[in-house]
Structures are given as structure tokens and as C-alpha cells.
Amino acid sequence: MASRAVLLAVAAACMLGAAEAKLKLGRLVVAGVVPCNTGSLIDIATSPAFPDADVELRCAGKLVAGATTNSNGSFSMEADLTAALAALIGGCKLVVDTPLIKCNADLPAVGSLVSYLQGPLTRLLGGIFRLFPAGFSFHGHL
Template sequence: MGLKSKMLVMVMVIGALGSAPLMAEAQLGNIIGSLLGVINVQGVVYCTADGNIGTINATSTPVFPNAVVQLQCGNGNIVSTTTTNNMGSFSMLLNPLQFLLSTLLTDCNVVVRTPLINCNATLPSTGFLTSRMQFVGRFVQDGIMEIMKVAPNLFTFISPSA
């Protein structure tokens, strides 16, 4: 969406909300920020027993390419899916009109279901990685688009018997 289109949407929203004098200024700011923003869930999955970067020789910790990463909320509802690139990185863009940041941080997990054996034959062939999420920060792009960055905390390996 171009800058002119974003400005038009913002003007239309402000005009429509002008007839609601009881709406607090903070609520108006949240609505406009949501219309002109995105939540970016991003991180790196490493090819280790717990999916995290190694603690002894971090520069040589291999990444986990081509791993399927899911964002699961509530009772395991999959709300977004992506695949890590050749650097083990993933990114999911979410519409803040559909996801409250507070709910995302308390009720959602990043889950890697691709077996660890796919990146290292000595790792388990069953089980999966999971991580709660943490808020990284808010960033403004082009002076108008707000990006809220969220990342996995530490991954935990869940064995099939757990």
C-alpha cells in the first residue's frame, strides 16, 4: 500500500471516528497504529538439541534450514506457518487488528515440528521445539508504518512421551 493510500485510509478513519466524541485519544491512536502497522514474529532456529544457540562456541553453532515453524495460540490453533531459510531465520507478519500483542505474548508459542534429525543425524527423530515469545520493541518505518517485533524466548525440546 503506497503512502498516499495509507494517508487516505487514515483520513477516512479519523473522519469516521470524529462522530464518536467519547472515544479516548489513546484508543484513536491504537486504531490508527493498528491500521498502519504490523506485528513481525521473527527468529532463528539452531540445529541443537534444544534449538538454541550454543553457549561454548556460539560462532560455530549450526542453523536449522528448511524447518517448518508454526505460531500456535490457545489450545494449539495454528495461526501462521512459515519455513526457515538457509540461515535458519524465519519471519511471520501478523495484522494487529487480528492479534492483541498482550495475547500473543501470553497465549501463543512458536513451535518447530520438523524433527531435529533433519538437520543432524545424532539428534532425536521425534519430539518438537517450542518457545514462548518476548516483545523486542516498536519501530517506525517511513515515518508512518509501525512494526512491533516479537521473537521466541528460549526454545525447549518436548519429547513425545512428555
């Protein structure tokens, strides 16, 4: 009887450990800088930053995470395992729908900045995938 209780306790501990490990696997962290400019693959080194822009991580068309850029145009966001897997197979993109006119009155009032994600798989540290924008491009809306 005592051995059965020990066996049940060990099994419960293993199940808790497995559940805990599952929660720790596959966090996705996306960080970068949003440029205030138009064009394709906008160079962030030569473009001004876009402060207070809303950045969304969309995977398979669904919003999975979001962030707002700081005064330097930088952002960071986290998503779960499902988004991490979608990002690794190219199913996610970053979208900034905040009008560019908010950072520069000479830029269009309609359109979005869009970027796919990039980052080497070697950046997997402690179950965290660290990715960044591949390069924002301006997409005008008709």
C-alpha cells in the same frame, strides 16, 4: 441541503480514515533463527542452524502464522492485531515440528522445538510489534 451533503462527505471520510487506521494497528512481526539441537533454552550462537524447518506461531492453541527457515535457519512471519495482543499477554509460542533428524542424523526423529516470544514494547514502530524467540527448548513426544 449543500451543508448536509458536506457533512455526509466528512463523516464518510472520517469513517474510512478510522477503518484504515484500524487495519494499520497491531501487526505482529516475529523473526529469529531456529537451532538444530536439543536441550533447554538452546544457545543459537553455539548451535548449528536448522534450514528448511517449518515454524508455526500458535496463539491459544491455534495456528495464526507460519514460515519456513532459509539456509541460515532464519525466519520471519507476520500476524494480525488479535495475535499481537495474544503475544503481548504471553498467549503465543513458536513451534517447530519438523524432525530434528532432518538437520542432524544423530538427533531424535520425534519431538518439537518450542519457544515463547519476547521483545520490549518500545519496539512498537508504526503499529508493528517486533518480537523474537525467547529461546527454543526441545520437547520430546511420548
